[in-house]
Amino acid sequence: MQVTPAVSTTPTPGKYWQWRGQSIYYVKAGEKQQRPPLLLVHGFGASTDHWRKNIAQLQADFEVWAIDLLGFGRSAKPEMAYSADLWRDQLNDFITEVIGQPTVLAGNSLGGYTCLCVAAQRPEAALGVVLLNSAGPFSADQSSDEPDPLQAEVQPPKQPEVWQKFLGEAAKWIFGQPLARLILFQYVRQPWVIRQTLERVYLDKSAVTDQLVEEIYRPSCDAGAAQVFAAIFSNPQGEKVDILLQQLKSPLLMLWGEGDPWMNTKERSPKFRQYCPNLTEYFLRAGHCPHDEVPEQVNSLLKSWVLSIADVV
Template identity: 70%
Template sequence: MQVSTAPSTNSIPGQYWQWRGHKVYYVRAGERQSQRPPLLLVHGFGASTDHWRKNISGLYQDFEVYAIDLLGFGRSQKPKLQYSGDLWCDQLHDFISEVIGQKAVLAGNSLGGYASLSVAAKYPDSAAGVVLLNSAGPFNDNPPTSEPEALQSQIQPPKQPSPIQKLLGDSVKWIFQQPLSQLLLFQYVRQRWVIRQTLEKVYLDKTAITDQLIDEIARPAYDEGAFDVFVSVFSTPQGEKVDVLLKQLTCPLLLLWGEGDPWMNAKERSQKFRQYYPQLTEYFLQAGHCPHDEIPEQINKLLRDWVLSMK
């Protein structure tokens, strides 16, 4: 294992870990607690460890806290690979094994939630518990439920289109599979005003959308390799279905829902989760897609109390 320090906009300096020949960025705060598992915070699509800064500062006095940039995001390297849930699942599992060194509670938002659930389901020796905040991931016969899938759904036809809709839908999909179209779309979505507009759709409290937040999301999109990551994630096949993962899960599960999320129906997805894992704990909160950033005090308290209550 190779670790080196790196600059950070957080007050806590980050480090790099070498994984499969690539630099992976992470932040560690707090001291190891003999009776409490470490926490591993995993961001969503287009975000990074910066998105957890309010949670790290609120939790590190009670726990050893880690936050990691998934390969292809944040300050982690952006090699030209096929990005998928399986890749990030392996990354998180190896990080827990090599860096943390013991079972951790994984807390993930959106795409990071799906990756965290995958780790807990496939590698039970890595997970002491899982916290999902508006977690992405497909159930069988379910509509899109993640940021990339939500973006795709805006340019794809409905499930039962008319012949004209199908023709137009196939044409649009073909256009966006072309390199020039993909480059133009990438150049568009990384503009600061577009990022702000997107955040305003998924945050209930608009005051949480600060210039710092927009900077933190925009900055990695100008890194070398960011375009290749965008193309790969945009075209990546769906991973294992959430219901299949839940059937394999053996550790405690906490769901924290921002009810105002326009990208997913929290109540409907809650019922699906309960159908396959009825022993879960969950809370519905007045927030959007990223409740950990929008209402961090509430999230920190719920997460802290839940972990401390675990047997």
């Protein structure tokens, strides 16, 4: 009987890859298999460290890769225009130049949206895509879908419709001011604010450890981190999710942390099914980051699904 490796809280050491003149940090674990490799992509403000519990178990069955998007984690943080198209191209080039074969992409939140962009717009790179509480706007209801979870965190509370529209426009104006964005960045990067934010979006508060807070806080101290934060808020949204789903040819697995306060998963789920009726979907008792909160469940579901599609791709 095969023994499942215990969940580890120790990040796997990584390496750097040069992309468009910038240093990109990535992690590789496990050996090359007949089955497809996995590429794990973090959400807004996170990094490869956020996948440490998944890498520890999945590496027994897969060649596993994780990457820090440009502007996050240990990757470079140059002053430039950040967008879903930029990160899509980063992941596509990484798959082509480093992994060297089509891959199953799995992403959380902003990382999920970026993985969907790759699978839909660079289909030769993706054998499948796994979305964990994925961000991204739909065409039909742009007001309810945040481009990333941090913007959800700093939005005003829900108000009557007239006030909601007014406060939304006011927030957009405030975020458009460089000084206001800098002040906001200095606030949200404080460790106690990071902890409070995580405790709001994790159902299991014990999963919000000092290590997790430090892993999110540390990159915010890098040179250029404030400029990245400001640039992301000032750039337009990418392609709408419904358009991407209509372009998608590879299999899709949706893993929802049903207790996510940033996304109404029960309302968001049918939108994905409307445009991709053949997707596979599970709801887990977790918050915005199910891969970190209930890693054993996520790892088991991800493994079973990848093995099932490996027989047909």
